[in-house]
Amino acid sequence: MPNLSLESSFTGLVAGVDEAGRGSWAGPVVAAAVILDVKKIPAGIDDSKKLSAARRETLYDAILSCAHAGVGMATVDEIDALNILQASLLAMRRAVALLGVAPDIALVDGNRAPDLPCKVKTITGGDGLSLSIAAASIIAKVTRDRMMKELAGEFPGYGWETNMGYGTAAHQRALAKLGITPHHRRSFRPIRELLEAADMVAA
Secondary structure (H helix, E strand, C coil), X not given: CCECHHHHCCCCCEEEEEEECCCCCECCEEEEEEECCCCCCCCCCCCHHHCCHHHHHHHHHHHHHHCEEEEEEECHHHHHHHCHXXXXXXXXXXXXXXXXXXXXXXXXXXXXXXXXXXEEEEECCHHHCEHHHHHHHHHHHHHHHHHHHHHHHHCCCCXXXXXXXCCCHHHHHHHHHHCCCCCECCCCHHHHHHHXXXXXXXX
């Protein structure tokens, strides 16, 4: 379980930063930054991938009720223009900017650091080590899942309400049957290959 060992090794305000949706074929990438109040940490915070959807929803509300949190995103157009790594870092910068308070250091999940106006420490597997990063992973994941469920209502048939835009077999079949939507990431190889095939047929 993640704990506060990393946070306690620094002085000042420590923000955990994580993103959700980096590998998805559709929808935005969403990042969150969270500064926990060490006196009011909700029980059960863990890497969002290890929690049930219901548990994530409960913790989402609990975290927002007692912590500083900022959420940022990068759109599909930004992902296609910048690449997914740079778009993820952009979403992280936006999340930290929306915290409402300036952290002294940001603990960032992964091995690439966003350009932030504070010190940054990257931590591979950070969502399983740091409570702050784990909390950010929950906020980012729940926020993005809600977005994808809304988009599923506008574009039914792709299963986004359950696959959240990831490349499941059902999503692949829907792409072949229904085609590409404005919310698909055209820079991602499976989508790009479909577009290239369509262009060849049209030619």
